[in-house]
Amino acid sequence: MSQQTSDWNENSGSHIKIAYAGLELKELILTGLANFNIIANDTIAELEEYLGEQSILSIPDIILIEVDNEGKCFKLVEEIKKSFLLTGVIIVLLSTHKDKTYKQTAMKLRVHDYYSQPFAIDDLRERLNFLVTFKLIKPRLLELSKEVDTTYKMPWGKRAIDLVISGSMLFFLSPVFLAVAIAIRLDSKGPIFYTSKRVGTGYKVFNFYKFRSMRTDADQLLAKLSTENNQYATEAGASKAAFVKIKNDPRITKLGNFLRNSSLDELPQLYNILIGDMSVVGNRPLPVYEAEMLTSNEWSMRFLGPAGLTGLWQVSKRGKEDMSERERKKLDNFYAQKYSIWLDLRIIAGTIPALFQKEKV
Incomplete structure (x- = not known):
């Protein structure tokens, strides 16, 4: 398993831990999401092994997986969904090409998002920050309504x-x-x-x-x-x-x-x-x-x-x-x-x- 962690800094996202699996988009992810704390795995099997070694204190905030032709990523998502330890972890899938069947499968599994190339890395970065904020810190939009900076009062x-x-x-x-x-x-x-x-x-x-x-x-x-x-x-x-x-x-x-x-x-x-x-x-x-x-x-x-x-x-x-x-x-x-x-x-x-x-x- 080849793991690489991006530099920790004070920018938005530096406190967010991402477990990543894939090779084709690896350079794009490590460069474009350098402000996140990324644990990079070359294969889905390595990611699965890494997740199996984590405790409740060390689990990642986000699991980012490249879609593979054999569909192993979907099987891993199913296992993650069954895991009590990984309940609440954000799951985002990345694909190197557009495939409606893959996207439909991902949506049925209720992953948090699915990106197909070409996509803007800035959009992905913003989306991940948003998902952490609203899925983990404020897991229900009902709670968010109490936190918004500006409130609307009906005239x-x-x-x-x-x-x-x-x-x-x-x-x-x-x-x-x-x-x-x-x-x-x-x-x-x-x-x-x-x-x-x-x-x-x-x-x-x-x-x-x-x-x-x-x-x-x-x-x-x-x-x-x-x-x-x-x-x-x-x-x-x-x-x-x-x-x-x-x-x-x-x-x-x-x-x-x-x-x-x-x-x-x-x-x-x-x-x-x-x-x-x-x-x-x-x-x-x-x-x-x-x-x-x-x-x-x-x-x-x-x-x-x-x-x-x-x-x-x-x-x-x-x-x-x-x-x-x-x-x-x-x-x-x-x-x-x-x-x-x-x-x-x-x-x-x-x-x-x-x-x-x-x-x-």
Whole structure:
């Protein structure tokens, strides 16, 4: 076993211990991540031996593995997942070429990230720093909401508008709620409502409600579809996408297409607004797996503004093929910094024509 430890310094990451396995990207990793404390192993077998010799006081923070053609890396990940000692260790896989099958396997194993060449070593460095901070120091985003430097306080005027709109719409649309619920029950097996964890203002995690528009196995199919059909993954030069939006999503039921195109599937979020989880207008609350991808200070700004049912993204770019990930982030950041009651009213006025979209995304 050939081990090499990078120099310890005072830069960010110097306290983070990485156990690495691989030869093809070894020079890039040791040079580009020189501010980390790296234990380099030439083979997966050597890494496995090294991990077997560690105690609870010496285990690494991150395990970084090059993907091999025999799939030994995936077997090692499975063993690491079963180990009580290595519970909570961050696992990131690196590949020298793009292979959808390998990436799908990695996602099913729930590794923390997967990079295929070409990728920017600066992006990897930032991602590893983020993962250590948020997976180890603050393992739950719920805890993060108590630690953010800037907190968002709902203006009383905005909250009053939210209560009036959500309360009145829940009352007057109750017949529509009943009709949609009956239609979903008749259309396909499964629950009427779909509940997921979303990340909103100040990284607050809450239960997010929608009318079910997908098959009951939709979540299990997401890993595969997010690598093959993701609208945002088609950006030139993008190694990975923060947002996931499936084009021509095969998980959607026949009734679900109508509910989505008419935005009726979003109606249960009026309850989220009523109880204060989100606002009528704001940045869209994100699934946890998307929120974890927005790691830099530049993009985390979106979480320092209100979360909302509709916003700049929905009224200006939603569903358009030329919608880039960066454009969406910029719209979210702009609203977080510039929102006002007058801007909210303009967005609400522009929401109605945006409800009926033609693109199937």
